[in-house]
Amino acid sequence: MSDSKEEIMDATFKALCKHGYADLSIQKIADESDKGKSLIYYHFDDKGDLMLSFLDFLMEKADFEYENDSPEARIDGILDKALGIESEEQWEFQKAFQELRVQAQHNEKFQEKFQEADRIFLENVSEIMSEAGAENSEVAAEIFLSMIEGSISRKVASGDREGLKELKEDMKDTISAFLDDQCCSFSDSG
Amino acid sequence: MSDSKEEIMDATFKALCKHGYADLSIQKIADESDKGKSLIYYHFDDKGDLMLSFLDFLMEKADFEYENDSPEARIDGILDKALGIESEEQWEFQKAFQELRVQAQHNEKFQEKFQEADRIFLENVSEIMSEAGAENSEVAAEIFLSMIEGSISRKVASGDREGLKELKEDMKDTISAFLDDQCCSFSDSG
Numbered sequence: 001m002s003d004s005k006e007e008i009m010d011a012t013f014k015a016l017c018k019h020g021y022a023d024l025s026i027q028k029i030a031d032e033s034d035k036g037k038s039l040i041y042y043h044f045d046d047k048g049d050l051m052l053s054f055l056d057f058l059m060e061k062a063d064f065e066y067e068n069d070s071p072e073a074r075i076d077g078i079l080d081k082a083l084g085i086e087s088e089e090q091w092e093f094q095k096a097f098q099e100l101r102v103q104a105q106h107n108e109k110f111q112e113k114f115q116e117a118d119r120i121f122l123e124n125v126s127e128i129m130s131e132a133g134a135e136n137s138e139v140a141a142e143i144f145l146s147m148i149e150g151s152i153s154r155k156v157a158s159g160d161r162e163g164l165k166e167l168k169e170d171m172k173d174t175i176s177a178f179l180d181d182q183c184c185s186f187s188d189s190g
Numbered sequence: 191m192s193d194s195k196e197e198i199m200d201a202t203f204k205a206l207c208k209h210g211y212a213d214l215s216i217q218k219i220a221d222e223s224d225k226g227k228s229l230i231y232y233h234f235d236d237k238g239d240l241m242l243s244f245l246d247f248l249m250e251k252a253d254f255e256y257e258n259d260s261p262e263a264r265i266d267g268i269l270d271k272a273l274g275i276e277s278e279e280q281w282e283f284q285k286a287f288q289e290l291r292v293q294a295q296h297n298e299k300f301q302e303k304f305q306e307a308d309r310i311f312l313e314n315v316s317e318i319m320s321e322a323g324a325e326n327s328e329v330a331a332e333i334f335l336s337m338i339e340g341s342i343s344r345k346v347a348s349g350d351r352e353g354l355k356e357l358k359e360d361m362k363d364t365i366s367a368f369l370d371d372q373c374c375s376f377s378d379s380g
Contacts, residue, residue, distance in 0.1 A: 020293070020296040022211055022212040023296075101292075101343065102289055102347070105288070105289070105346060105347070105349075111349050115349075118344060118347075142341075143361065146340035146341040147336050148340065149339075150336035150337055150340025150342075152340075153340065156294075157292070158308055159294070160305075171333065171336075174329075
């Protein structure tokens with residue numbers, strides 16, 4: 001990504017946090033940057049085109065690396081990254097993600113991107129769950145992803161960042177218990 | 191609620207489903223009703239005021255009755271209602287709810303309503319989990335609610351209504367397993 005595109009993405013992030021998707025405009029994005037509206041229109045056709053690139057930008061930042069660790073360590077790593085709430089910036093990032101997710105209802109291109117991200121995540125987590133000995137690893141992955149997504153969505157809606165931090169530990173315990181119930185190898189492999 | 195207010199709520203629901211929150215206007219709501227804009231402005235100050243009443247309207251529809259059944263039957267009942275996806279209308283209702291939830295980031299009154307709904311739900315479910323013998327019933331309720339909310343949010347974003355129906359059964363199994371892990375009384379009491 002070029003420097004000016006990167007700068008536009010940063011400005012979009014700031015404007016989205018400040019105004020929300022419904023009130024976002026190219027003008028408000030330009031207001032968050034040194035560059036003007038004309039530079040934004042040089043790179044993007046309209047707000048829709050810009051937001052699609054911004055979704056890619058967010059998804060790239062959220063991308064996981066599935067290291068070659070034990071299943072337990074990898075699940076821990078995913079939770080830490082997905083619920084990454086140590087910094088104010090990461091919390092704002094979660095909020096922006098929620099804004100874009102809901103647009104998928106009305107925007108086919110957004111929907112395709114969320115479908116694809118979901119598919120990749122499920123595939124990877126399903127593999128980890130299978131290695132951990134889960135009976136039905138696909139179901140385990142679906143439930144795991146729902147739990148993460150729902151925790152973020154609820155706590156963002158209620159503005160409860162501290163609550164999300166607490167939930168992180170509870171979720172780790174729950175997933176261990178779930179896998180313990182399905183198999184015996186998980187708690188031994190950690 | 192008066193007949194004309196009820197009619198405005200129905201029109202708001204239709205307009206929200208069709209256009210999404212970001213593109214919603216009083217004019218578009220009036221277009222979905224026999225009554226004109228002036229009647230809407232007679233009842234509501236502006237779009238914000240109307241949407242707050244609409245959130246109440248949706249939440250009332252989503253309200254649970256916690257019957258005096260066994261814990262397992264009550265949890266089943268909650269899942270059936272929360273994931274009620276048998277009709278097209280209920281699916282549209284889920285989508286509308288997601289739209290409003292994300293507005294809570296930018297609207298304190300919305301946020302308060304979601305906090306309150308969350309609190310009541312957690313209190314009730316925590317009581318059920320406790321009766322079912324869960325060690326930490328508050329954590330169980332948090333996880334349960336996250337799982338429901340995340341499943342809806344993910345499947346709405348990917349437009350996968352059939353997937354949500356499938357997930358419903360998987361969630362029932364998961365919660366049984368979770369409670370089995372915490373206690374022995376749940377599977378016996380069902």
